Every structure is written in C-alpha cells, then in structure tokens.
Amino acid sequence: AQTVTQSQPEMSVQEAETVTLSCTYDTSESNYYLFWYKQPPSRQMILVIRQEAYKQQNATENRFSVNFQKAAKSFSLKISDSQLGDTAMYFCAFMKRLQGAQKLVFGQGTRLTINP
Amino acid sequence: DAGVTQSPTHLIKTRGQQVTLRCSPKSGHDTVSWYQQALGQGPQFIFQYYEEEERQRGNFPDRFSGHQFPNYSSELNVNALLLGDSALYLCASSKPRGGLKETQYFGPGTRLLVL
Numbered sequence: 604a605q606t607v608t609q610s611q612p613e614m615s616v617q618e619a620e621t622v623t624l625s626c627t628y629d630t631s632e633s634n635y636y637l638f639w640y641k642q643p644p645s646r647q648m649i650l651v652i653r654q655e656a657y658k659q660q661n662a663t664e665n666r667f668s669v670n671f672q673k674a675a676k677s678f679s680l681k682i683s684d685s686q687l688g689d690t691a692m693y694f695c696a697f698m699k700r701l702q703g704a705q706k707l708v709f710g711q712g713t714r715l716t717i718n719p
Numbered sequence: 720d721a722g723v724t725q726s727p728t729h730l731i732k733t734r735g736q737q738v739t740l741r742c743s744p745k746s747g748h749d750t751v752s753w754y755q756q757a758l759g760q761g762p763q764f765i766f767q768y769y770e771e772e773e774r775q776r777g778n779f780p781d782r783f784s785g786h787q788f789p790n791y792s793s794e795l796n797v798n799a800l801l802l803g804d805s806a807l808y809l810c811a812s813s814k815p816r817g818g819l820k821e822t823q824y825f826g827p828g829t830r831l832l833v834l
Contacts, residue, residue, distance in 0.1 A: 648825035
C-alpha cells in the first residue's frame, strides 16, 4: 500500500527565515508524481510544487524548492525567505494510478506558522 | 478563467438525512475527483468521475454516491448521514484523461456538519 508520512505536525519560524518540511513515502511503482499542497485557513487547497519521479532535477517554484531523494523515498519542501502569507497547513501527496483513474494519497499535514 | 467552484460553502444536517454537494470543474477539465477531509487530517479519496462514469472508488460505503453531467459538473450525494460524516468535502478537477501527469486543482470545499 502507498503511504505518505509527514513527521512534523507543527513548525514555527520567523519571517524571512528558511524552513524545510519533511515527507517520506512508500511505493513499489517506478514512475509517479509527488506534490506539495498548501491549505491556508480559507480551506482552499493550493498547489505549491510538483515533482516527476523520473526527473533527477529537483523542482523549483520561486521561493519554494524540493529535495527529492528517490532511493530514500524522501520529498522535502524548502521555503526560502518565508512570508506571513506562507502560514498554512502543508500536505505532501503522492499520485497513485488506479486502473484508469488517478487518486492523490495525502500525508497528515504540517501546520506551519510564520511569525512577524 | 474560473477555477473549481463548489456549493454550498457550509451545510448543517441531522443524522439520517441526505445531502447533495455540487462541483463545477476548472475550464478545460473533464475529470472530477471527490475527497473527504476530517478535521486535522489529510484528505481521503472518495471517487473519481470522467465521461459521466465513476471510474474508481476509495474505501467509502455505498451511502456515498455521485454523478457527473454532460457539462462535466458533478454531484456528491451522501445518504443516511452519520455524525462521522462531518468533514470538509473537496472537489478536484484535472485535464482530460491526462493520467498521472495531470495535476488536480481543488475547489474551496463544502463544510458539512452532521448533528
């Protein structure tokens, strides 16, 4: 079974600092996609970044980057120059193929607070 | 370009009642997935629809059913509501038959409270 584990229930940093959120996953598939989603108090789940497993290069989106270690099944998210608006729940997710359909398997989430 | 929309935003029901939640996908998307997010948890996959058919179902009882219309919008129906059905229900849409590489984009969700 595919599982996604986020070992940090909560994190808190000062504005402008860099923070890294951890995620590990378990799968027997060779090709897959990984995602980080952000869910602010408004509840809307917003895509932050995605990584294709067959690509060795780590994905980057502005202040957000990932450290993808395929052999270790690790997919951490680094937020540089953190801003107050980054305060949210962050979910790591694995895209699983299901006989012609696709579903996201989510971790439990990490609550990130950026302090002024 | 409108994103994924859901209605209503909030709903209060009592045990045993039935509820219908609605979702309109992002423009250009034809695949709709539904997720249930209990408080403090990550979302759990309920089912996915495209071409007006349920393609896959997660570990949810038959009380949960759905429908997709020709315009790709979708409904989630829950019968015989239980207290444990209280959750945020999220709809996500993705591009046509894109497979694994297609990102799912989420709506704002419907908060259901069962009393």
